[in-house]
Amino acid sequence: MSKAFLCAACSAPLDPAHVEGTIVRCAYCRVAQPSPFAPRNVLASLAPRAGWRVYESRTREQGDELLVQTEPREDTYFTSLESHGTFDDFEATIALRLLWGDLETSRVTLMLRKGASGHYAAHLSTIGTFSLQLVTGTEPRVLVPWAASDAVRREPGALNELRVRAEGDRLSMFLNGRSVIALRDATYRHGSIALASYSKVPMAYAVRRAEITGLDAPHAIDVRGAPVPGALPQFLHAPPGQGVEVTLTWTGANKIAVIKAIREITGLGLADAKRLVESTPARVGDAASIADANRWIAHLAAQGARAERSQRAQK
Incomplete structure (x- = not known):
């Protein structure tokens, strides 16, 4: 049985029929990403x-x-x-x-x-x-x-x-x-x-x-210009200290776009989002699932930033 690769944005299975050169486009959310x-x-x-x-x-x-x-x-x-x-x-x-x-x-x-x-x-x-x-x-x-x-x-x-x-x-x-x-x-x-x-x-x-x-789906990918599926506020509500922690590790050149993305993901005000971005590496928050964490990471990658995830133990 061949290994299933998952979309980094929505966690749906990727289809090799949608490979375009070095890129594969998810058939469900249409996000383009490096082909595994x-x-x-x-x-x-x-x-x-x-x-x-x-x-x-x-x-x-x-x-x-x-x-x-x-x-x-x-x-x-x-x-x-x-x-x-x-x-x-x-x-x-x-x-x-x-x-x-x-x-x-x-x-x-x-x-x-x-x-x-x-x-x-x-x-x-x-x-x-x-x-x-x-x-x-x-x-x-x-x-x-x-x-x-x-x-x-x-x-x-x-x-x-x-x-x-x-x-x-x-x-x-x-x-x-x-x-x-x-x-x-x-x-x-x-x-x-x-x-x-x-x-x-x-x-x-x-x-x-x-x-x-x-050998596994990438966490963060270059998806500049690609839409991020779903309404971001739907996955903002992981309980503190649980779920999947996401850390902003690099802001890239477009700080304003990254600050806007952080506000969309976290609901923070402008001053707090700016402070978070300027203190990189910085914890963004806890996503409810790996799929949600991947959406956050893909959204930040679309602005030229880089983020990572790590599993937090349930208390």
């Missing part, structure tokens, strides 16, 4: 709905690759790609070539389940070593120390494929198809996915392929 039925390739289109946000100030297309060049900055990771959605379970694949950097500090990092409180970091260095860390705040905790694998192609400019699978508390990492990490950790259960790099010298790498395959 097939991997999404950033090189196919740089449009927001391709599944990735591309930081164009650091990237440019070169043939069939995306060239990323960064300058060193102390203790700073440079993000080149970030998913528009947040995911519970997913498989992310990056095929890239490390072009230049140094042998001690230069690395590319796939940030997994990235949220306001932290993320997992899967590293691949210029000398072909790898590691997995848990980042909480600014302090990383090593889950798998730096190690070498003969699966990595170490020739200058060689193409390597880094694939990570997150399913429940199981995290797996593959290099060129070979399993190098398999462990369990339940610290983070959902978040966005980002490709970043760190180096103390100028660094460059080329991305040949960047794909996200959702």
